[in-house]
Amino acid sequence: MSKLTLGPVQFHWSAAQRRDFYARMADESPISCAYLGEVVCSKRLPWFENDLTLTAERLQRAGKQVVFSTPALIATDREVSMIASICQGTELIEVNDFACISLLDGKEFVSGPLVNVFNEGTLDALIGMGAVRINTPIELSASAIATLASKSSVEIEVFAFGRQPLAISQRCYHARASDLHKDNCQFVCGEDVDGMVVAQLNGRPILTINGTQTLSYGHVTLLRELTELQASGVTHFRLSPHALDMVEIATVYRAVLDGTFDAEEGLAKLRESAAPIPFINGYLHGRAGMEWLTNPAA
Amino acid sequence: MTRYLELVCPAGNPAALRVAVDAGADSVYCGFRDCTNARNYPGLNFDRHELRAGITYAHARGCRVFVAVNTFPRAGKIESWHRAIDDAAACGADAVIVADLGLLDYAMRQHPKLRRHLSVQAAAASALSIRFYMEKFEVSRVVLPRVLAVHEVSNLIGQTGVEAEVFGFGSLGTMVEGRCFLSSYMTGRSPSSDGVCAPAECVSYREEAGGLLSCLGEVMINCFGSDEPAAYPTPCKGRFLVRGHPRYIFEEPTGLNVIPLLSALKASGVTALKIEGRQRGRNYVATVVTAFRGILDALAEGREPTGTPDVLRTVAEGQRETFGAYAKGWR
Numbered sequence: 001m002s003k004l005t006l007g008p009v010q011f012h013w014s015a016a017q018r019r020d021f022y023a024r025m026a027d028e029s030p031i032s033c034a035y036l037g038e039v040v041c042s043k044r045l046p047w048f049e050n051d052l053t054l055t056a057e058r059l060q061r062a063g064k065q066v067v068f069s070t071p072a073l074i075a076t077d078r079e080v081s082m083i084a085s086i087c088q089g090t091e092l093i094e095v096n097d098f099a100c101i102s103l104l105d106g107k108e109f110v111s112g113p114l115v116n117v118f119n120e121g122t123l124d125a126l127i128g129m130g131a132v133r134i135n136t137p138i139e140l141s142a143s144a145i146a147t148l149a150s151k152s153s154v155e156i157e158v159f160a161f162g163r164q165p166l167a168i169s170q171r172c173y174h175a176r177a178s179d180l181h182k183d184n185c186q187f188v189c190g191e192d193v194d195g196m197v198v199a200q201l202n203g204r205p206i207l208t209i210n211g212t213q214t215l216s217y218g219h220v221t222l223l224r225e226l227t228e229l230q231a232s233g234v235t236h237f238r239l240s241p242h243a244l245d246m247v248e249i250a251t252v253y254r255a256v257l258d259g260t261f262d263a264e265e266g267l268a269k270l271r272e273s274a275a276p277i278p279f280i281n282g283y284l285h286g287r288a289g290m291e292w293l294t295n296p297a298a
Numbered sequence: 299m300t301r302y303l304e305l306v307c308p309a310g311n312p313a314a315l316r317v318a319v320d321a322g323a324d325s326v327y328c329g330f331r332d333c334t335n336a337r338n339y340p341g342l343n344f345d346r347h348e349l350r351a352g353i354t355y356a357h358a359r360g361c362r363v364f365v366a367v368n369t370f371p372r373a374g375k376i377e378s379w380h381r382a383i384d385d386a387a388a389c390g391a392d393a394v395i396v397a398d399l400g401l402l403d404y405a406m407r408q409h410p411k412l413r414r415h416l417s418v419q420a421a422a423a424s425a426l427s428i429r430f431y432m433e434k435f436e437v438s439r440v441v442l443p444r445v446l447a448v449h450e451v452s453n454l455i456g457q458t459g460v461e462a463e464v465f466g467f468g469s470l471g472t473m474v475e476g477r478c479f480l481s482s483y484m485t486g487r488s489p490s491s492d493g494v495c496a497p498a499e500c501v502s503y504r505e506e507a508g509g510l511l512s513c514l515g516e517v518m519i520n521c522f523g524s525d526e527p528a529a530y531p532t533p534c535k536g537r538f539l540v541r542g543h544p545r546y547i548f549e550e551p552t553g554l555n556v557i558p559l560l561s562a563l564k565a566s567g568v569t570a571l572k573i574e575g576r577q578r579g580r581n582y583v584a585t586v587v588t589a590f591r592g593i594l595d596a597l598a599e600g601r602e603p604t605g606t607p608d609v610l611r612t613v614a615e616g617q618r619e620t621f622g623a624y625a626k627g628w629r
Binding site: 075076097140144166171176177203207209 | 370371372373374375376397399400401403404422423424425426427429430433434445446472474476477478480483484485486488515518519520521534537538539540541544545547548549
């Protein structure tokens with residue numbers, strides 16, 4: 001039976017908000033694994049890194065696996081030494097920049113959703129370097145995921161709920177939107193716990209900005225697709241944290257995986273939790289990522 | 299004459315290749331007519347016969363040819379990409395430009411003597427990253443992302459000893475390349491798998507009371523007043539509402555031009571200067587390559603360029619220029 005994972009918090013949440021969030025996820029949610037750490041901007045890490053050990057212990061006591069996530073870009077020397085020290089620990093590491101693999105000294109790792117594993121050649125190369133679980137890129141269709149899963153000797157994870165990370169940059173758009181420079185950003189990204197909405201000139205929302213990261217506006221919601229993905233060999237489904245009732249969302253996903261809820265009931269529940277943000281699932285069906293296909297089989 | 303910087307020029311098709319070679323390119327880069335390269339636009343690129351002929355033409359004039367196989371192979375369809383590498387080698391290419399980890403691995407094992415250049419699509423922007431690709435896949439050269447300041451280029455080369463190629467002129471993406479899904483989010487087609495960003499068949503323009511709308515798929519990317527030049531609706535150059543105000547949240551529609559920075563790049567240890575634009579026409583190639591040939595030759599003789607030739611301004615994207623990230627403050 002496939003497992004649920006809790007992705008790293010993508011946004012700049014305060015240390016207190018993180019502590020409350022993980023305490024509740026540890027005690028009440030049916031997730032099997034939690035990814036901790038900062039994946040977007042290394043400047044945020046000092047705000048909560050002192051809590052990481054305690055948070056990890058708390059989750060482990062609740063029976064959850066803990067993986068430490070690393071940034072999508074490791075650029076400066078300061079970042080290299082910071083990530084190198086995280087990699088020295090005993091926890092499993094999630095790699096979101098291939099270069100991170102050289103800091104692992106041959107240790108096993110999880111390949112994260114922010115690196116490109118589009119095909120079996122890359123999959124095999126990563127397994128050869130020590131990957132024990134591989135996240136598929138958000139852009140992949142169900143058939144591409146099935147192809148990879150069928151050729152994989154390791155676990156396969158799919159991003160199944162939340163705003164999809166679409167791009168990463170060296171430039172900070174949160175700072176730019178506030179006419180600030182990245183080096184003196186005043187952490188304005190912390191003002192938007194679920195990201196800053198970017199709308200088209202006609203007023204319709206289209207994207208979300210999270211510092212150097214750009215995400216979808218809608219939440220990818222793969223409830224109808226869970227059974228088929230599970231059957232094709234996907235072992236883990238990732239729920240990405242938002243300022244929503246994540247316990248409720250995890251409970252719905254678990255119930256649909258277990259067959260105690262059907263997907264339609266699950267979607268109705270999620271609509272209450274996530275409204276008014278729309279659902280999307282286009283990539284999984286080989287379409288534009290922002291689309292929501294209500295009857296994909298038709 | 300000592301070469302100042304190797305001038306690497308775009309060859310979108312066989313005619314552009316000859317134009318670039320004749321205008322003084324030291325090297326040209328091109329791709330096959332399919333989704334194995336990152337400029338998979340209609341009417342562009344080479345079949346196997348054309349590539350062989352192009353390589354013969356270039357080699358006879360002392361110009362090298364690099365073949366870009368720089369998209370990410372699709373699951374279950376990897377053979378097309380393997381064939382592209384095999385055929386580039388068989389045609390006598392001087393190097394392949396590759397981004398995908400699995401494909402680098404394949405090229406290294408199957409064609410160990412064929413030089414591997416790391417594509418900008420792999421976005422190796424740190425010493426850690428460059429060393430990773432040098433050590434694991436024995437890449438000979440790295441095309442550096444367009445997101446680095448000059449002093450960072452210098453540090454990277456100093457720390458790694460890498461043979462570096464940098465972008466000097468042309469379009470400028472603001473996202474980490476190879477990992478940007480904005481185009482496929484809006485259209486279903488992406489640079490990573492399809493080799494296209496904002497494909498023309500998804501682009502539309504519409505006159506409305508407020509001005510000229512430009513759309514990508516169903517998404518409104520910009521609206522131009524009568525006093526503004528209309529730019530192509532690339533998602534990262536769009537104008538959007540942020541906190542209620544319209545702005546170019548990612549980047550203005552500008553083109554990159556580093557002419558005033560060439561001597562600083564040379565001093566940084568850069569080996570090669572790349573001109574972007576395989577999707578542009580022969581006129582663009584002739585104009586830009588001729589201009590850069592003249593400037594690099596002047597620099598080699600110790601003469602600093604006096605500025606950007608006016609002719610380059612007429613072909614720049616949006617008719618506007620930027621130093622991009624090379625200048626501090628871009629981030």
